[in-house]
Every structure is written in C-alpha cells, then in structure tokens.
Amino acid sequence: MFQLFSVKNTINFLRHAAPISILSMVLVVASFGSLAIKGINWGLDFTGGTVVEVEFSKPVDLNELRGKLTSVETNGAVVQNFGSSRDILVRLPVVADVKSDVQASAVMAAAQSIDESVIQKRVEFVGPQVGKELSEQGGLAVIVALICILIYVSFRFEWRLAAGSVAALAHDVIVTLGIFSFFQLEFDLTVLAGLLTVVGYSLNDTIVVYDRIRENFLKIRKGTPEEVVNQSITQTMSRTVITTGTTLIVVAALFLKGGTMIHGFATALLCGIFVGTYSSIYVASYLAIKLGINREHMMPVEIEKEGADQPSMMP
Amino acid sequence: MLNKYPMWKNLMVILIIAIGGFYAIPNLFGEDHAVQVVATRGAEVTASTQATVTDLLESKGIAVKRSELENGQLLVRVSNADQQLLAKEAIADGLGDKFTVALNLAPATPQWLEALGGSPMKLGLDLRGGVHFLMEVDMGEAIRKMEEAKIADFRSQLREEGIRYAGVRKTPRGIEVKFRDAETVAKAERFLKTRSNDMVYTDGSSGDDHVLVAQMSDVYLKQIKEEALQQNITTIRNRVNELGVAEPVVQRQGAERIIVELPGVQDTARAKEILGATASIEFRMVDDKADPAAAANGRVSAASEVYQRRGGGIAVLQKQVMLTGDHITGAQPTFDEYSRPQVAINLDAKGGSIFSNVTKDNIGKPMATLFIEYKDSGVRNPDGSVKMTKIEEVISVATIQARLGRNFVITGLEHKEAQSLALLLRAGALIAPVTIVEERTIGPSLGAENIENGMQAMIFGLAIVLVFMLIYYRAFGFIANLALLANLVMVVGVMSMIPGAVLTLPGIAGMVLTVGMAVDGNVLIYERIREELLAGRSVQQAIHEGYANAFSTIADANITTFMTALILFAVGTGAVKGFAVTLMIGIATSMFTAIVGTRSIVNALWGGKRLKTLSI
Numbered sequence: 001m002f003q004l005f006s007v008k009n010t011i012n013f014l015r016h017a018a019p020i021s022i023l024s025m026v027l028v029v030a031s032f033g034s035l036a037i038k039g040i041n042w043g044l045d046f047t048g049g050t051v052v053e054v055e056f057s058k059p060v061d062l063n064e065l066r067g068k069l070t071s072v073e074t075n076g077a078v079v080q081n082f083g084s085s086r087d088i089l090v091r092l093p094v095v096a097d098v099k100s101d102v103q104a105s106a107v108m109a110a111a112q113s114i115d116e117s118v119i120q121k122r123v124e125f126v127g128p129q130v131g132k133e134l135s136e137q138g139g140l141a142v143i144v145a146l147i148c149i150l151i152y153v154s155f156r157f158e159w160r161l162a163a164g165s166v167a168a169l170a171h172d173v174i175v176t177l178g179i180f181s182f183f184q185l186e187f188d189l190t191v192l193a194g195l196l197t198v199v200g201y202s203l204n205d206t207i208v209v210y211d212r213i214r215e216n217f218l219k220i221r222k223g224t225p226e227e228v229v230n231q232s233i234t235q236t237m238s239r240t241v242i243t244t245g246t247t248l249i250v251v252a253a254l255f256l257k258g259g260t261m262i263h264g265f266a267t268a269l270l271c272g273i274f275v276g277t278y279s280s281i282y283v284a285s286y287l288a289i290k291l292g293i294n295r296e297h298m299m300p301v302e303i304e305k306e307g308a309d310q311p312s313m314m315p
Numbered sequence: 316m317l318n319k320y321p322m323w324k325n326l327m328v329i330l331i332i333a334i335g336g337f338y339a340i341p342n343l344f345g346e347d348h349a350v351q352v353v354a355t356r357g358a359e360v361t362a363s364t365q366a367t368v369t370d371l372l373e374s375k376g377i378a379v380k381r382s383e384l385e386n387g388q389l390l391v392r393v394s395n396a397d398q399q400l401l402a403k404e405a406i407a408d409g410l411g412d413k414f415t416v417a418l419n420l421a422p423a424t425p426q427w428l429e430a431l432g433g434s435p436m437k438l439g440l441d442l443r444g445g446v447h448f449l450m451e452v453d454m455g456e457a458i459r460k461m462e463e464a465k466i467a468d469f470r471s472q473l474r475e476e477g478i479r480y481a482g483v484r485k486t487p488r489g490i491e492v493k494f495r496d497a498e499t500v501a502k503a504e505r506f507l508k509t510r511s512n513d514m515v516y517t518d519g520s521s522g523d524d525h526v527l528v529a530q531m532s533d534v535y536l537k538q539i540k541e542e543a544l545q546q547n548i549t550t551i552r553n554r555v556n557e558l559g560v561a562e563p564v565v566q567r568q569g570a571e572r573i574i575v576e577l578p579g580v581q582d583t584a585r586a587k588e589i590l591g592a593t594a595s596i597e598f599r600m601v602d603d604k605a606d607p608a609a610a611a612n613g614r615v616s617a618a619s620e621v622y623q624r625r626g627g628g629i630a631v632l633q634k635q636v637m638l639t640g641d642h643i644t645g646a647q648p649t650f651d652e653y654s655r656p657q658v659a660i661n662l663d664a665k666g667g668s669i670f671s672n673v674t675k676d677n678i679g680k681p682m683a684t685l686f687i688e689y690k691d692s693g694v695r696n697p698d699g700s701v702k703m704t705k706i707e708e709v710i711s712v713a714t715i716q717a718r719l720g721r722n723f724v725i726t727g728l729e730h731k732e733a734q735s736l737a738l739l740l741r742a743g744a745l746i747a748p749v750t751i752v753e754e755r756t757i758g759p760s761l762g763a764e765n766i767e768n769g770m771q772a773m774i775f776g777l778a779i780v781l782v783f784m785l786i787y788y789r790a791f792g793f794i795a796n797l798a799l800l801a802n803l804v805m806v807v808g809v810m811s812m813i814p815g816a817v818l819t820l821p822g823i824a825g826m827v828l829t830v831g832m833a834v835d836g837n838v839l840i841y842e843r844i845r846e847e848l849l850a851g852r853s854v855q856q857a858i859h860e861g862y863a864n865a866f867s868t869i870a871d872a873n874i875t876t877f878m879t880a881l882i883l884f885a886v887g888t889g890a891v892k893g894f895a896v897t898l899m900i901g902i903a904t905s906m907f908t909a910i911v912g913t914r915s916i917v918n919a920l921w922g923g924k925r926l927k928t929l930s931i
Binding site: 053055100101119120121122123124125126127129130134137138140141144145148149152153156189190192193196197199200201203204207208211212215235236238239242243245246247248249250251252253254256257258259261262265266269 | 583755764765776820821831839867868874876879880891894895
C-alpha cells in the first residue's frame with residue numbers, strides 16, 4: 001500500500017489559521033473592490049444583444065474585420081478570436097431601431113468581403129429583458145442554494161457548523177466572481193452553472209471534514225476543539241487530495257479539450273475547486289471554532305452510523 | 316456473517332445495472348438518413364401514400380431500408396446522405412404539393428429494442444444544429460381584444476334588456492358605461508352582474524355623471540392570459556408542422572413565453588416569417604347609413620370605424636365583430652368560375668351557427684372581410700421589446716346574397732395573397748401577436764464539433780482517473796473503476812429512459828464532472844478501510860467499518876450537491892437545465908454504484924474469508 005499523502009502525526013492546520021483567514025478576508029475585500037470598480041464582463045445571456053460566430057477558411061486579422069464593422073448596425077461590436085485564429089466571435093450590443101438579423105447579416109457581409117468562403121456557425125440573439133430576468137434569477141439561485149444548505153446543515157449538524165459552511169460557500173462564490181471580474185473573463189450562463197457547481201463541490205468538501213469533526217468530538221474525550229479539528233482535517237487530508245486531484249484532472253480535460261463553448265464553465269470550476277478546498281479548512285472549520293464549537297454541541301445529534309449494510313439503503 | 320450480501324441484494328444490483336445498461340444500448344446504433352413526409356392542405360398520409368413512395372423510390376433505384384407510417388407521417392430510411400437527397404427530390408416531385416417532404420435523421424434503433432421502449436438520448440440543439448426561438452405573447456393585445464368584445468357584449472345585452480345607456484367606452488379605469496340617472500346605473504349593475512359575472516362592477520358616478528365602471532376580475536384576466544398562451548402554442552405547433560420539421564419542440568415557459576426549437580433548420584428568416592405572422596380575419600357589417608363625405612374626414616358614428624380598403628378608398632364598418640378567424644377550421648385557395656383567386660373557408664359548428672344567424676338577418680346588406688396582420692416593425696421599444704405594427708385592411712366587401720352556412724368563399728385577393736391567407740388561416744390565427752425575444756442558431760458543423768470536443772474531454776479525463784485508481788488502490792481500484800464505468804452507462808441509460816431529458820453540451824460537462832466526483836464515494840470508503848487496517852483491525856472488520864463509517868459522509872455530501880443541482884434545474888433554462896439533469900442523475904447513480912455496487916463485488920470476492928492482507 002503506498003500513499004500519496006501519508007501522515008503519522010496530526011498536522012496543526014489551525015496554527016496558521018489566523019493569518020490565512022486574514023488573507024481570505026483580504027481576498028474577499030479585493031474581490032468586492034474589483035466587482036465595484038471593474039464590474040463583471042457579462043456575457044450575451046445577461047446583457048442581451050447579438051452574437052455571431054464565423055469560421056474563415058484562413059487565419060484572419062481581427063483589425064481588418066473591425067475596420068469593416070463600422071456601420072450603424074455594427075456599432076460597438078466586440079471582435080475576438082474564439083478557439084483558433086480562423087474562428088471569430090463578434091458581439092453586438094442591442095441597438096435601438098435595428099433588428100438583430102440585420103445586425104447579423106451586416107456582420108456576415110463584412111466577413112464575406114474579407115473571405116468569400118466564410119461559414120456562419122452560430123447566431124444568437126437575446127433580448128435585453130430576458131437577460132435582465134436571467135441575472136435576477138441567477139443571483140436568486142445562488143442565494144436560495146445557500147439558504148437551503150444553511151437549513152440542511154443546521155438540521156443535520158449544528159448551527160455553528162452551518163454558519164461556517166455557508167460563510168465558506170459565500171467566500172468561494174465571491175472570490176470566484178472576483179477572479180472573473182479582475183481578469184474580465186466573460187460571465188455567461190455556463191459560468192453561472194459552474195459557480196453553482198462550485199457551491200456543490202465546496203460543500204461536499206466541507207461536509208466531509210465536518211462529518212469527521214463530529215465523529216471525533218464524540219470519540220475523543222480529551223483534547224481542545226482545535227486539536228479535534230486538526231486531527232479531523234489531517235485524517236481527511238488524504239481523501240481531499242485524491243478527490244480534488246481526480247476532479248481537477250477531468251475539469252482540466254474539459255478546459256483543454258472541451259471546446260470554447262464550455263471554457264467559461266471549466267474556468268469557474270478550476271478556480272472554485274482550489275478556493276473551495278482551502279476554504280473548507282480555513283474558513284468553514286476555523287469559523288466554527290471561533291463561534292465556539294465544542295463537544296457538548298455534538299451530543300444531541302442523531303447520527304446514522306450504520307447503514308452500509310442496512311436494507312433501507314437499497315433504492 | 317460479516318461482509319456477506321444476501322443473494323437477493325446481489326441480484327438486485329445486477330438487475331439495476333442491467334436495466335440501465337439495456338436502455339443505454341440504443342445509443343450505440345447511430346442514426347439513419349431518412350426522408351419525412353407530412354400531409355398538408357387537407358391531404359392524408361395513408362398506406363397507399365406509403366406504397367406510392369416505395370414505388371417511386373424503386374423506380375429510381377433507391378433502396379429503402381425501412382419505411383414507417385406513424386402518427387399520420389411517413390418516415391423512409393435510406394442508406395446514405397446522397398441517397399437521402401435523391402429520395403427527397405423523387406418523393407417531392409412524385410407526390411405533388413399536397414405534402415411536405417423534409418430531410419431527417421432517425422435513430423437506427425432496431426425494432427425489437429424500440430418495442431421494449433428503448434430509444435437513444437435526445438440531443439440538444441447545441442449538439443445537432445438548428446434554431447431555437449423564445450417567443451413572448453403580447454398579453455396587452457390579448458386583453459385589449461377581450462375588452463373590445465366585452466364592450467360589444469354590453470351594448471347588445473343592455474339593448475336587449477331595454478336599459479337605456481348613453482355610451483360605452485374604454486378608459487384607463489376600465490370599461491365605462493354612461494347612464495342618464497343613478498337608478499339606471501343600479502339596475503344595469505344588477506343586470507350585468509348576472510350576465511357577465513367575470514367582471515367587477517363599481518359605481519363611478521360623480522356629480523351629474525352617472526357611470527358604471529366594469530373591470531376584469533383577476534381570475535378572468537388570468538384566464539384570458541392562459542387561453543391566449545395555450546391558443547398561441549396550438550397555432551404555432553400547427554405552423555411548425557406545416558414547415559415539415561422533424562422532431563420540433565413547442566413548449567410553454569412561464570406565464571407568457573413559448574419555446575420553439577427546430578432541429579436542422581438553418582433558414583431562420585423563413586421560419587420566423589411563418590411562426591411570427593399574425594394574420595387573422597374578421598367579418599363585420601358595413602355601416603351603410605354612414606355619410607361617405609363625412610367618413611372621408613373620419614367623422615362616423617360611435618359604433619363605426621373607418622378602414623382603408625385594399626386597392627384604395629375607405630370603408631365604414633360597424634365596430635361589432637360578427638365572426639373572428641378563431642372559428643375557421645379549414646381554408647383552401649381556389650378559383651371562381653372566372654379564374655379569379657379566392658379562399659374557400661370552412662367554419663366549426665359554433666362559427667357556422669353564428670354565421671348562419673347573422674347572414675339570415677342581413678340578406679341584401681354588404682358585409683366586409685377585414686384582414687388584420689401584425690408585423691415586426693423593426694423598431695424596438697425602450698425596454699428592448701420589438702414594436703409591432705398593426706395593419707388592418709378591408710379585403711372585400713360583398714353583398715350577402717343568401718344565408719351562408721359553414722362553407723363559403725372570400726374573394727377580392729391576389730393569387731399569392733389567397734395562398735398565404737389560406738396557409739395562415741388553416742394553421743390558425745395567433746390570438747395575440749408574438750415577438751421573438753431570444754433566438755439562437757447553431758450550425759450543424761458546430762454541433763458535431765461540440766460533441767467531439769465533449770467526448771474527447773470525457774475520454775481523456777476518464778482514462779487518467781481509471782489509471783490512477785488502479786495504481787493507487789490496486790484490486791479495490793479496479794472495483795471502483797468498474798463502478799465508475801457502470802455509473803456512466805447508467806447515466807446514459809437513465810437519460811435515454813426519461814422522455815423529457817435532452818443531452819446538451821453542458822450536459823456532457825455534467826457527465827465529465829460526474830466522473831470526477833463519483834470516485835469521491837469510493838475514495839472516502841477506501842481511505843476509511845486503510846485507516847481501520849492501520850488501526851489494527853482485522854480485514855473483515857476494516858471492510859465493514861470502512862463502508863459503515865463512510866456512508867453518512869457520502870450521503871450528506873451528495874444530498875447537498877443534489878440540492879444545488881435541483882435549484883439549478885428549477886431556475887435554469889435550456890443549457891443549464893441540461894447540466895442539472897445529468898448532474899442529478901449522476902449523483903443518484905454514483906451513490907448506488909459506489910456504495911452498493913462496489914460492496915457487492917467486495918463481499919463476493921473477500922467477504923467472510925480469513926484474510927491477512929487486503930489489496931488496497
């Protein structure tokens with residue numbers, strides 16, 4: 001039996017918790033700062049407008065295409081490469097009094113003047129009111145998700161732990177948003193899906209640690225809460241490293257091979273997995289300790305320890 | 316005995332995985348190139364059509380793989396894309412214009428599998444190309460129409476009852492009916508309450524103004540909106556069928572939106588024209604008492620309106636609508652004895668009886684056909700919605716010669732107009748105009764590229780994870796890998812089984828993620844077993860404790876992830892929903908395979924045996 005992460009003695013994770021949690025706070029504040037100053041580079045799904053994706057038969061100079069997109073219909077066009085130097089994405093904002101298909105055909109006309117055999121791969125038009133609804137719904141989804149989790153964890157564990165997990169999740173969401181804002185990465189629907197998956201993943205991680213904390217509080221009669229938490233984190237570290245590793249591998253595969261349309265999704269997950277793993281220790285567990293979690297809080301909770309061999313487990 | 320599953324439990328595991336695997340099989344067969352034949356213009360696809368088509372193709376030397384007649388449409392499978400095109404042309408030429416012939420791809424699932432309910436996963440538009448529209452119904456217009464109908468009702472009801480009123484009109488407060496004195500107001504209120512109880516009446520009198528205000532009740536408003544949406548969905552569905560698109564999706568979203576998905580369609584302009592055209596007709600009596608000179612200046616009685624006539628001139632029509640296009644069941648372009656184009660109309664029973672009553676009472680009087688069309692003006696409102704212009708034109712004025720029944724003709728049209736009016740009437744009029752608020756077109760090449768990319772990512776990620784697990788956990792890693800593969804097969808199987816589930820690009824991402832996260836369950840268990848072994852437990856004890864202790868952790872972790880997926884599903888649209896569905900299915904199946912599935916293998920291999928060491 002060989003182990004990637006072999007630990008004989010308990011690691012004192014919480015020794016550095018205070019400075020690291022300050023770093024976390026700085027990150028959160030910086031994220032808020034970036035969100036306030038730079039804002040989010042909302043994608044088409046949220047802003048409304050028209051997107052045209054075209055494929056040229058040979059590499060094309062973006063500036064040449066930009067130069068051709070100067071008519072009223074194509075005012076404010078954003079031109080960027082999309083995957084390769086032959087694939088180009090043109091984003092057009094909603095222009096009053098101009099129809100979206102007029103915009104799309106103006107883009108195609110400009111593209112054809114550069115390369116006759118250009119192919120129109122995708123056209124999307126989203127009305128601004130749909131976009132507005134979406135961003136409201138998206139924000140609502142994240143908040144509802146957090147509340148549901150708060151209720152579930154309070155019910156299954158204890159309110160201090162629930163507060164810790166929700167703080168960790170909010171932290172992950174804010175920092176990931178901050179990263180998207182700072183680097184001005186496009187935030188579209190798939191990124192929102194990615195963000196919610198981060199919530200799920202990070203929670204997964206937190207729950208695994210919490211579960212062990214609860215178990216250890218009941219099992220270890222001596223020792224301060226810090227010692228119990230340290231021991232729990234150490235014991236679950238091996239699993240955390242492996243699961244994070246395998247998930248990172250597949251998400252990296254998505255990022256590299258999944259194609260440009262789910263790039264945003266993969267990016268959100270890549271950030272979220274890092275942030276989420278670390279926050280389950282330095283935000284979730286640390287906050288629970290700061291809130292004064294101790295052995296007595298764990299006593300009244302009903303725990304289903306058995307189950308692996310109980311008939312009730314069968315679907 | 317420790318670590319022994321009873322026989323039924325093992326059988327259950329095998330059965331569940333086998334069912335999942337069975338329903339995943341149809342995905343292996345790919346698709347056949349096919350030609351789809353749908354009837355239009357009152358024709359019908361029957362067994363004889365099928366025979367004709369088979370003969371047609373045989374004479375051209377095109378081999379038919381399979382030909383199916385189902386739900387009034389014919390699907391002919393051929394062996395490749397070239398033959399498909401040839402077949403389409405041959406059938407279209409041979410059958411004439413009473414049928415729509417379209418290219419299609421049909422799942423090549425063998426018939427015995429199909430008979431057992433097996434069908435492959437349905438692919439979303441982002442994976443196979445096509446057009447997606449999100450349409451919004453103009454509820455304001457639907458309500459306005461109902462208000463107009465109410466105003467006409469009030470007039471005729473009050474007249475019938477002999478209650479004298481000074482005027483009925485629409486105001487911001489609601490529909491206002493003016494009376495001479497307060498007594499009549501009270502009388503009218505009592506009477507109208509019994510006749511139109513879907514309105515809320517209030518006495519809006521002030522000073523010498525004796526006014527009864529009628530407003531639509533909330534329940535009635537909701538009902539109008541619901542009906543407008545339902546009717547528009549039916550109409551759009553009819554029109555999509557006329558377009559001859561294979562496997563179209565027409566479904567409601569929320570209170571006033573409709574989603575339309577047309578796989579394989581690339582010509583969006585044509586699709587939009589047909590879907591969005593809101594043409595309707597109304598039959599109204601001509602106000603023959605109107606003074607032509609005054610009418611030219613727009614001065615007519617309160618019960619009449621001035622309309623433009625097609626080809627110049629004006630016509631004064633009564634406001635009251637005798638019959639609307641809603642009652643039309645059939646419409647065909649035909650020619651009269653002088654070869655002038657006309658449209659032959661069939662009405663439903665209710666429309667027929669209304670029409671026969673009205674025409675009986677008005678023999679010798681002129682009746683007008685008013686053509687109403689809403690067109691996208693190309694201009695947007697400040698909120699971004701598309702402004703619609705309403706075009707109203709009198710297309711014919713004819714003197715009623717005799718009592719008309721359920722079948723009659725409309726004349727006074729150009730040839731092309733007669734054809735398009737017939738098409739629109741046949742497909743039903745949209746009760747309220749619709750605007751396209753979202754439109755996505757995905758080229759077929761992009762769809763194929765998306766699938767390829769997604770699959771590559773999945774295989775790449777999966778391969779690394781499988782190798783890692785095998786090296787790290789050895790025999791147990793091998794079992795976990797089996798569980799992982801079984802899990803993927805089950806996700807595909809369940810996706811194929813659920814009728815509404817559609818695989819989208821984010822859905823593939825969801826599956827990839829399932830691969831990454833599904834190993835978590837096994838990692839938790841295996842790490843626990845290792846810990847127990849290190850703590851000096853016996854092998855059997857360690858296995859037992861490992862599974863038992865990890866269970867509550869796995870359950871808690873998965874339930875919370877499931878909750879976020881559920882929320883995603885509830886608020887998400889199209890693509891995000893697709894992701895949420897695969898994630899939810901993945902969580903459910905991975906819990907099963909990781910906990911119960913691997914346990915039954917572990918138990919069968921090592922359970923109850925005296926072992927010193929374990930390959931973990």
